[in-house]
Amino acid sequence: MSAADPARAVGPVGTSTERIWRRFSSAQRLARFTVYLVIVAAIVVSIQTVEVIPEFLADAPEQVADLLARMWPIDFAHYPGTVHAALTETIHIATLGTLLSLMLAVPVGILAAHNLVPVTPLNLAAKLILVSSRSVNSLVWALLFVGIFGPGALAGTLAIAFRSIGFVGKLLGEALEEAQAGPIEALTAAGAPWASRMTFGYWPQVKPAFWSIALFRWDINVRESAVLGLVGAGGIGMALDSALNLFQWPRVAVILLAIFAVVILAEVAVTQVRRRVI
Amino acid sequence: MLTLKNLSKSYVAGTPVLQDVSLEISARGITAIIGASGTGKSTLIRCINRLVEPSSGQILFEGADLARLSGRALRHARRHIGMVFQEYNLVERLTVMENLLSGRLGYVPAWRAWRRKFPPEDIHRAFELLDVVGLAGFANQRADALSGGQRQRVGIARAVMQEPTLLLADEPTSSLDPKTSVEIMELLANIAHSRKIPVLVNMHDVELARRFADRIVGMAEGRVVFDGPPAQLTDEMLTTIYGGQGWLH
Amino acid sequence: MTDPTATVAALPADPFRRSLWPRLAAVALAVYVVYACAQLEVSWERVQTGLDNAAKFFSRLFPPNFHRRDLLVKGLSESLEIAVLASTLGILLALPIGLCAARNLMPLWVTWPARLVIVLSRSFHPVIVAILFVKAVGFGALAGALALTVASIGFIGKLFTEAIEEISLKQVEAIRATGAPFASVLAFGVLPQVFSRFIGFATYQLDSNLRNSTMVGIVGAGGIGGTLFAAFQRFDYDFVCAILISIITLIMIGEVLATAVRAIFIENATLPDLLRPGAAMRRVRHAEDD
Numbered sequence: 001m002s003a004a005d006p007a008r009a010v011g012p013v014g015t016s017t018e019r020i021w022r023r024f025s026s027a028q029r030l031a032r033f034t035v036y037l038v039i040v041a042a043i044v045v046s047i048q049t050v051e052v053i054p055e056f057l058a059d060a061p062e063q064v065a066d067l068l069a070r071m072w073p074i075d076f077a078h079y080p081g082t083v084h085a086a087l088t089e090t091i092h093i094a095t096l097g098t099l100l101s102l103m104l105a106v107p108v109g110i111l112a113a114h115n116l117v118p119v120t121p122l123n124l125a126a127k128l129i130l131v132s133s134r135s136v137n138s139l140v141w142a143l144l145f146v147g148i149f150g151p152g153a154l155a156g157t158l159a160i161a162f163r164s165i166g167f168v169g170k171l172l173g174e175a176l177e178e179a180q181a182g183p184i185e186a187l188t189a190a191g192a193p194w195a196s197r198m199t200f201g202y203w204p205q206v207k208p209a210f211w212s213i214a215l216f217r218w219d220i221n222v223r224e225s226a227v228l229g230l231v232g233a234g235g236i237g238m239a240l241d242s243a244l245n246l247f248q249w250p251r252v253a254v255i256l257l258a259i260f261a262v263v264i265l266a267e268v269a270v271t272q273v274r275r276r277v278i
Numbered sequence: 279m280l281t282l283k284n285l286s287k288s289y290v291a292g293t294p295v296l297q298d299v300s301l302e303i304s305a306r307g308i309t310a311i312i313g314a315s316g317t318g319k320s321t322l323i324r325c326i327n328r329l330v331e332p333s334s335g336q337i338l339f340e341g342a343d344l345a346r347l348s349g350r351a352l353r354h355a356r357r358h359i360g361m362v363f364q365e366y367n368l369v370e371r372l373t374v375m376e377n378l379l380s381g382r383l384g385y386v387p388a389w390r391a392w393r394r395k396f397p398p399e400d401i402h403r404a405f406e407l408l409d410v411v412g413l414a415g416f417a418n419q420r421a422d423a424l425s426g427g428q429r430q431r432v433g434i435a436r437a438v439m440q441e442p443t444l445l446l447a448d449e450p451t452s453s454l455d456p457k458t459s460v461e462i463m464e465l466l467a468n469i470a471h472s473r474k475i476p477v478l479v480n481m482h483d484v485e486l487a488r489r490f491a492d493r494i495v496g497m498a499e500g501r502v503v504f505d506g507p508p509a510q511l512t513d514e515m516l517t518t519i520y521g522g523q524g525w526l527h
Numbered sequence: 528m529t530d531p532t533a534t535v536a537a538l539p540a541d542p543f544r545r546s547l548w549p550r551l552a553a554v555a556l557a558v559y560v561v562y563a564c565a566q567l568e569v570s571w572e573r574v575q576t577g578l579d580n581a582a583k584f585f586s587r588l589f590p591p592n593f594h595r596r597d598l599l600v601k602g603l604s605e606s607l608e609i610a611v612l613a614s615t616l617g618i619l620l621a622l623p624i625g626l627c628a629a630r631n632l633m634p635l636w637v638t639w640p641a642r643l644v645i646v647l648s649r650s651f652h653p654v655i656v657a658i659l660f661v662k663a664v665g666f667g668a669l670a671g672a673l674a675l676t677v678a679s680i681g682f683i684g685k686l687f688t689e690a691i692e693e694i695s696l697k698q699v700e701a702i703r704a705t706g707a708p709f710a711s712v713l714a715f716g717v718l719p720q721v722f723s724r725f726i727g728f729a730t731y732q733l734d735s736n737l738r739n740s741t742m743v744g745i746v747g748a749g750g751i752g753g754t755l756f757a758a759f760q761r762f763d764y765d766f767v768c769a770i771l772i773s774i775i776t777l778i779m780i781g782e783v784l785a786t787a788v789r790a791i792f793i794e795n796a797t798l799p800d801l802l803r804p805g806a807a808m809r810r811v812r813h814a815e816d817d
Contacts (some may be wrong), residue, residue: 019401019402019405020401021375021401021404021405021417023373023376023394024795025797027797027798027799028791028795028796028797030797030798031791031796031797031798031800031801032791032792034798035788035791035792039615042611043611043612043615045608046607046608046609046611046612047612049604049605049608050605050608050609050612050667050668050669050672050749051667051668051669052669053665053667053669056664056665056669057664057669059664060663060664063662063663063664064662064663067659067662067663088566089566089567092563092566092567093567095559095563096560096563096564096567099556099560131775131778131779131782132775134738134778135738135774135775135778135779136771136774136775137738137739137741137742139654139742139745139752140741140742140755140771140774143755143756143759144584147584147759147764148577148580148581148584149573149574149576149577149580149581150577150580152567152568153567153568153569154567154568154569154573154574154577157567157569223652224652226652226655227652227654227655230654230745230746231745231756234567240655244658256651256655259651259655260650260651263650263651264650327704329700329703329704352706353706353707353708354706355706356703356704356705356706357705357706358706359704359706360705361701361704361705363697363700363701365697367697367698367700367701368698368701369698369701369702369715369716369719369720370695370698370719370720371719371720371722371723372715372719376715380701380702380705380707380715381705382705383702383705383706383707383708383711383712383715384705384706384707384708386711388708388710388711388714391707391711391714391715392710392711392714433701436701436705440705440706
């Protein structure tokens with residue numbers, strides 16, 4: 001970075017110089033200060049505008065205690081019927097959604113990597129697709145797909161898939177851009193066509209990263225799929241939504257516990273697979 | 279003036295690494311500790327500033343038993359003991375100047391140190407030390423941009439920044455090439471004589487020890503088996519220290 | 528003299544024969560897909576009808592309707608505030624908690640509770656946590672901010688702890704040997720080693736909170752999510768489109784700002800450096816995405 005050397009000697013000529021040391025140059029300090037200023041301003045404005053009704057805040061511990069009391073005893077009997085089916089539906093949504101996103105993300109990720117597809121407009125278009133996919137929350141995607149396909153698991157699966165394209169595509173693009181040029185050069189020199197360069201040059205290098213990304217996203221998608229039902233896109237969220245609307249807190253409790261258990265199981269599964277395969 | 283009395287250390291009960299070591303380090307100049315790997319040289323050095331906890335014994339330094347100190351008293355004592363490490367142990371992401379100034383952390387309040395507001399005398403001293411170790415102009419380089427020899431010079435400068443009354447060096451040249459090793463030992467000898475402080479160096483290169491040390495302490499199996507000037511170090515004695523015959527010629 | 532036929536027979540039959548496991552896994556996956564689709568009642572006709580609907584749906588989305596500007600701006604700024612507060616509070620709390628959870632620095636009785644707090648904070652989706660906070664502190668942005676704070680603690684805490692557990696203890700040892708107090712050992716020995724990663728995931732979390740803050744409103748926790756949901760239920764699809772476009776723009780701006788902050792703090796960039804096209808701002812790897 002261009003910066004005047006902050007370690008310089010000052011003092012009148014001929015006398016022993018008093019050396020000054022600064023950690024950052026003035027320009028660097030200005031930049032850092034600007035960031036601090038913006039952050040503090042944002043915080044101050046936010047605190048002032050967010051409505052905090054003191055009575056509600058003081059009330060909070062009571063409310064929480066009340067909530068916990070209403071949840072007890074936990075309605076475990078409710079589980080085998082609706083909850084279990086909804087839970088398995090959630091897992092299906094997460095898995096199918098992830099798989100679909102992998103299939104869609106690979107072409108987009110390739111298009112976004114400049115070293116594979118040296119056509120900048122295509123790179124930018126692909127990157128735009130990836131950014132939009134990431135920026136729209138999975139719940140919002142779910143809303144959209146419920147509007148198109150009607151309520152149910154299909155909307156949920158597509159929502160998960162479309163949200164994940166951005167994630168997988170971006171990380172895949174990064175892995176591709178960081179692939180070593182050496183093996184690719186060797187293949188090009190041997191006269192390999194583009195497809196062969198992909199299969200034998202890039203794929204072996206990104207394969208571990210690819211599966212790692214896939215596992216990672218599946219783990220997150222399990223969590224995301226659980227709430228999609230709140231907007232009608234299938235899975236356990238729908239059971240949660242009805243229980244909440246009817247104020248059946250013991251059922252809410254068992255549903256929350258079930259979600260928690262599934263999330264933990266998914267993490268354990270992912271850690272095991274990582275250890276063995278990757 | 280450092281006195282070790284009956285210092286012992288066992289990492290695993292029953293297998294002592296240091297057995298009843300008693301030494302007096304009062305002379306200025308370099309005292310080299312030599313011995314085969316695993317004979318407790320490094321443990322000895324690290325027990326002195328309590329980076330390793332001794333199992334028993336006394337470490338008398340500046341009127342206190344270092345083995346008994348804890349908390350702030352121990353920190354205060356450590357300020358006067360500078361240490362140079364085999365792998366330099368610089369904070370890689372910080373600049374050379376910041377590494378040097380970290381030698382003053384025992385003297386500067388934490389809040390000022392965090393904001394890098396060190397006293398001007400410290401900064402002045404740091405620049406002077408950079409000249410002494412031959413790294414003028416390197417003040418704002420990141421430590422990880424330096425070569426091994428340069429890093430060790432920074433490490434030595436950091437230790438000297440503490441204005442120590444004792445300097446410890448744990449295999450300071452083991453990671454360096456022969457030429458750089460000599461330069462580093464010259465620097466240490468320079469500091470020992472110009473600042474008139476004892477320098478206790480742990481090393482495995484016998485020739486280097488013979489060349490630069492004023493006193494050699496040989497260890498075998500956790501005990502001191504030789505203590506005297508380099509001239510008295512015979513081949514026979516070396517065999518006792520290191521064991522085996524074949525390596526001498 | 529070696530027997531030439533012996534060497535020929537020693538070659539493997541097919542040097543490129545792949546092992547059995549990946550093939551089995553691929554078949555299992557295909558079977559699963561068919562099974563799951565059946566379970567979810569995904570049939571080709573449904574997809575077809577859906578695609579027809581999609582065409583109608585998209586025509587109702589465009590052109591986007593920005594007329595209800597006040598509502599839009601109010602919702603967006605509330606989301607922004609939620610994100611700012613959640614990130615600030617989250618970072619402030621995650622630092623000490625993350626530090627306490629580091630097994631290489633702290634004793635067991637300190638790390639266990641801290642790790643428990645972090646795991647719990649990560650286990651629940653922010654929306655679910657938002658529902659609980661709405662019950663506790665009422666509808667509005669406070670519930671949203673608190674819910675996202677919990678999510679931030681879980682995310683930043685976990686990554687911060689991992690970063691600390693990966694540091695080189697040799698550097699810490701050297702600082703201890705100078706007689707430095709504990710706070711200075713942290714400041715000079717630990718923090719420089721984790722600082723750039725910390726900035727990476729702190730800015731990441733700010734972006735993530737911005738994204739999440741746009742939808743906690745769906746359960747009443749403030750922000751543009753509520754407006755979006757209401758518009759949806761009223762079939763105001765052109766307004767929905769306007770809201771979506773605004774959200775995407777806001778998030779893109781957030782990502783640009785995050786890159787700038789990373790450049791300033793990790794690569795010590797100056798303001799002019801930021802304006803130089805591309806080259807000066809080497810992309811720092813994101814720790815995780817959400």
